[in-house]
Amino acid sequence: MQVSFTTISIIILLRMFDDLSSILRNQCHLEPERTLLVAVSGGPDSLCLLHALWSLGYPIIVAHFDHSLRPESEAEAEAVRGYARQMSLACVVGKEDVQAVARTQGLSLEEAARTARYRFLLRQAYLHGAQAVAAGHTADDQVETVLMHLLRGAGLAGLGGMEYRSLPNAWSQDIPLVRPLLGVWRAEILDYLDEHGLQANLDASNLDTRFYRNRLRLEALPYLEKLNPGARQRLWRMADIARRDDHALESLAEAAWQACLLESGVGYLALDVAGLQSHPPALQRRLARRAIACLRPGLRDIDYDAIQRMLDFLDAPERHGPIDLIAGLRLERAGGRLWLATWEADLPGGAWPQVKSEQELLLQVPGEVGLPNDWRLSAEALPANPALYEQVRQNTDSYQAWLDLDRLALPLSVRARRPGERMCPLGMQGHSLKLSDLMINLGLPRRARASWPLVVGGVAASGIAAGGEIAWLPGYRLAHPFRLTPETRHILHLRLAKAVYA
Amino acid sequence: MQVSFTTISIIILLRMFDDLSSILRNQCHLEPERTLLVAVSGGPDSLCLLHALWSLGYPIIVAHFDHSLRPESEAEAEAVRGYARQMSLACVVGKEDVQAVARTQGLSLEEAARTARYRFLLRQAYLHGAQAVAAGHTADDQVETVLMHLLRGAGLAGLGGMEYRSLPNAWSQDIPLVRPLLGVWRAEILDYLDEHGLQANLDASNLDTRFYRNRLRLEALPYLEKLNPGARQRLWRMADIARRDDHALESLAEAAWQACLLESGVGYLALDVAGLQSHPPALQRRLARRAIACLRPGLRDIDYDAIQRMLDFLDAPERHGPIDLIAGLRLERAGGRLWLATWEADLPGGAWPQVKSEQELLLQVPGEVGLPNDWRLSAEALPANPALYEQVRQNTDSYQAWLDLDRLALPLSVRARRPGERMCPLGMQGHSLKLSDLMINLGLPRRARASWPLVVGGVAASGIAAGGEIAWLPGYRLAHPFRLTPETRHILHLRLAKAVYA
Secondary structure, eight states, rough: OOOOOHHHHHHHHHHHHHHHHHHHIIISSOOSSOEEEEEOSSSSHHHHHHHHHHHOOOOOOEEEEOOOOOOOHHHHHHHHHHHHHTTTOOEEEEEEEHHHHHEEEEEEEEHHHHHHHHHHHHHHHHHOOOOOOOOOOOOHHHHHHHHHHHHOOOOOHHHTOSSEEOTTTOOSSSSSSTTTTOOOHHHHHHHHHTTTOOOOOOGGGGGGGTTTHHHIIIIIIOOOOOSSHHHHHHHHHHHHHHHHHHHHHHHHHHHHHHHHEEETTTEEEEEEEEHHSSSSSHHHHHHHHHHHHHHHHTTTTOOOHHHHHHHHHHHHHHOOOEEEETTTTEEETTEEEEEEEEOOOOTTTTOOOOTTTEEEEOOSEEEEESSTEEEEEEEEEOOOOHHHHHHHOOOOOOEEEEEGGBOOSSSSSOOOOOOTTTEEBBTTTTEEEEEHHHHHTTTOOOHHHHHHOOEEEOOOTTOTTTTOOEEEEEEEBBBBSSSSOTTTTEEEEEEEGGGGOO | OOOOOOOHHHHHHHHHHHHHHIIIIIIIIIOSSSOOEEEEEEHHHHHHHHHHHHTTTOOOEEEEEOOSSSTTTHHHHHHHHHHHHHHOOEEEEOOHHHHHHHHHHOOOHHHHHHHHHHHHHHHHHHHOOOOOOEEEOHHHHHHHHHHHHHHOOOHHHHTOOOSSEEEETHHHTSOEEOOOTOOOOOOHHHOOOOOHHHHHHOGGGOOTTTSHHHIIIIIIIHHHHHHTTTEEEEEEEEHHHHHHHHHHHHHHHHHHHHHHHEEEETEEEEEEEEHHSSSSSSHHHHHHHOOOOEEEEEEEEOOOOHHHHHHHHHOTTTTOOOEEEEETTTEEEETTEEEEEEOOOOOOOOOOOOOOHHHHEESSSSEEEEEETTTTEEEEEOOOOOHOOOOOOOHHOEEEEEEEGBBBOOOOOOOOOOOOOOEEESTTOOOOEEEEHHHHEEEEEEETTTOOOOOEEOOOTTTOTTTTTTEETTTTTEBBGGGGOTTEEEEEEEEEEEEEOO
C-alpha cells in the first residue's frame, strides 16, 4: 500500500483506527485473540468490515449465505471465497432456497431470508467456537432502523435502534451479534474501499423501492435531509443517547421488578400495588410491559394502549376488575395485589364473583347471600345523614354501593344477566343501554360477563314488580334511578366481599 | 343545544369529558376554583379550549394578544372580545407592533411574536392572580414539535415535546403554562366546534410554507403519514413515553448531582470522579450537561460532541487536561476531582502547569525544577529491567514519562514552545508535525499552549546540541525518537507534579 501522508490525513487515519479499535473493545467487547465469524455478503459494508478486522489482526472465519434469490448469487459467493483466499482466511458458505421456505412457511421473503441467514451464521459460529458473529450494519442502516421504529411505533428501546453488541435471542442464547461499523457512514465505507482498491458486489435489490426499507433509505431519509440538512447525523446521535437512557432505565426496572413481584405460577403473577405506585410512571410502564411479556413471551407488539390501561387501572383504587387487558390476559386487584393472569389460570385466591346460571338468590334487608368461591353479598338499611353522604362521596371501593331504599321493591334478587336486558348507569341521565354493550364498554372481561352477579330490584313508585330493573352492577356502576338524592330518606348499603381477602 | 343521543355518542362524549377533566386535574394540576387565564388567538384550537373550560365551570379570564402583523388583526381581537361577552367572561387584549420589535432587536419575526405574546400573557396572569396560563396546543402541534426536535437534534427531553404543565422560565418563575389539549387532534377540535356551532378565525399565515413549522405540518407530516399510516399517532405516543422516561432520569440525575458536586465557586465547579464513574453513561451525560449549564446558563445548545468529549475525558484516567470543552470552558482532572471552569476562573488549587515566556530552566538528572503555582518537574535515571517495562506499560498518569536516556543529550531544558517548532509524537512512525497543529489536535487549550512546559533535549547519536528536539510534551505525548525500545539500556524517568495534589 503506497499512500502519501499529509499531517491531516495521518491524524484522520490514526483516529479512524483508534475509533474502530476502541469500538471493538469497549462497545463490542471483543477479545483480540479469539476467533470471530464475519458475515460477508460481499457488498460494500461487509467487505469493509472484513478488511478492517483482518488489518487489525483478528482471527477470522468468513461466512457467506447464498439466499438463491438472484441468478448472480453463485458468482457472489465465489467472489467472497476469493476475498477469503486473498486474505488467507477460512471461508464457509451456506445455501438455501429462501423463496421456497417463504412459500411453505407463509413468511415474507425478507423474514424468511433473515431467519435462514442468521440460523446459518450462528450455527457456524457455534461449530467453530467463535466468540461472536460480526455484521456490517452501518450508521446509515442504524438511521433507517430508527426512522422505521419511529413511524411504526416505538418506545425508548426502539428509538435506540441496533446495539453494538446484542444477543440474537431467536437464534442463540450465548453467541452475540456485534456491529462494529454502526457509527461509520456508507460514504466513509466507499472511501475506505476506494483507498484499498477493493471491489464490492452490488445488490440491485437494494434499489427496489417496493421494499419498505429501501423506500426509507432512497426516499424518506433524503427528503428529511433536504428539509433539514444534518438530519441523519442527528437521528444517529439521538439513537445513541436513547440507547444509553434505555439501558439505565432497564437496569432500574430489573431491580424494581425483583422487589414488586410477589408471586407467580402457571399463567398468573401478582405484583405489589404499593410497590408499583412508589415508582415513577416511566418504571411502572416498564414493569407493566415485563408482566405482560412474562405471561405472553411470544407477543411481538405489546401496545401502548394495553400498558396505559394497566397503569390507569393501577391509579384507580376503586376498581377491582377483572378487566380484559391484551392477548387473553385479565387484570384484577385484591388485597394490595395486582393480579395478571390468563383466562384459564386458577389464581391462588380463587376466581372473580359469579352466580350460577339460571340461579336467582333472594337478598333480604338486612341479609346476605353466599356466592361461589367465598364471595358474599350483604345488604343493610341506614338512615340518611350528612356524615354518611360524606363517607359515600369518599368511597374508593367499587364493591360497595349506597342506594335510595325507598325506590326499591324488596326483597332484592341476585342473578346473572338475561338476554336483551338493559340498564341505566349513573351519569347517563336516565338513558338506558344494552347491558351487553355497557359491560364491553366498562371493560368487563368477556368470560366473566355471562355469570357476573347483578343486584336486581323493582321501582316501587311505578309499581313494577321485583325481578325488574337492575339496581347495581357490582364493581362497576350503580343504576341512575336508585342513586342517592337530596330527597333520599332511607339508604340501602350493599357490599360484595371475599372472605379470603377480608 | 339540541343533540340526539345514540348509545355510542353518549359514551364517546362522556369519555371526552372524563378525559379532559382528568387531564386538567392529573396532568395540568389545576384547581377548579382558582382563576385561569386562557390565551385565545381566536383560532380553532384556542376557541375550543376556551369553550371546553368554560363548560366545565372554571373561573376564566380571556386574554388575546394582537401582534399587529395582519390587516385583519383588529377584527380578530374584536371577535375574541365577542366570545368573552357571550360567555360573560372578562377579557384583556394586548397589542404590540411585533414587526418593529423584531427589526430593532434583531430577532426573527416568529421569535419576536412569541416573546411579546408570552410576556403579555404571563404579566396579565400575574396581575389577575391567575393560577396558570392555558394555551391551546394540540396533539398535532405536539407531533410537529417532536419532528422538529428530531430533525434539529434532541435527546430524550426534546423527544418528549411539550409538557401538559411547565414553567415558561424565560417569562415567569412561578406561573405555569398548561396545555390541556395536548392529546386532542385538530380533527377532533373541528368536530367539537362544529357540534357547538362555534366559528373560529382562520389565520392565513398558517398556510405559508416559508415558515419551517408550516412546512413540517403541511408537507413533512402528511408525507410520513402516507409512507406509514398512523405515523402521527405513533410519534405522539413515543413522545408521551419519552417524557415520562425523561422525568424519571432527571430525578435520578438530580440526586446524583447533589452527591457528585464537591465544590463550586465563581466560574468553576468540581465533581467527584469516582462518584461520576459509579453512574451509568446515561446519568453521566446528564451530569455533564448540568455542569456545563451551571457555568454557562445562557448556552442554548449544549451539543452532543461536547458532552461526549467530557465523558471520554472522564474515561481516560491518564489524561489530566486541561482541554477546551465548549463556550470558553476548560476541563481538567486533579486528585480525584474533575474541574470544569471558565478560562478566567482561578481554581482553588491554582492553575495548570506553565513556564514563564523566554525562560529556559536546566533540568539535571537526577534533579528537579520548580514551575509557577507549585508545579515541579523531576528527573531520575533508572536501569532498564522487565519489571520496570511492565510498570511503564500499565502507567495511567500522563504526567509521567520514561525515555531512552542514552538517546538524549544532558542537561535537559524546560521551556515554552518557539515559533515554527516541530515534534515527532509517539505513534506517528517518526513523522514530525508542527507543534502548534499537534497541540490543537491533542485538545490543549488555546490559552495554555504558549506557556505549556516542554522537556527538550538533543539527539546524542546525531550530535545535535541541547536545545534541539522536544522530548516530552507533559500530559500529552512522548517524542518518538526517545521512546523505550528493546535496545534501551538506561531509562530517564520524568515526572510533573503539583505539591497541593500530591
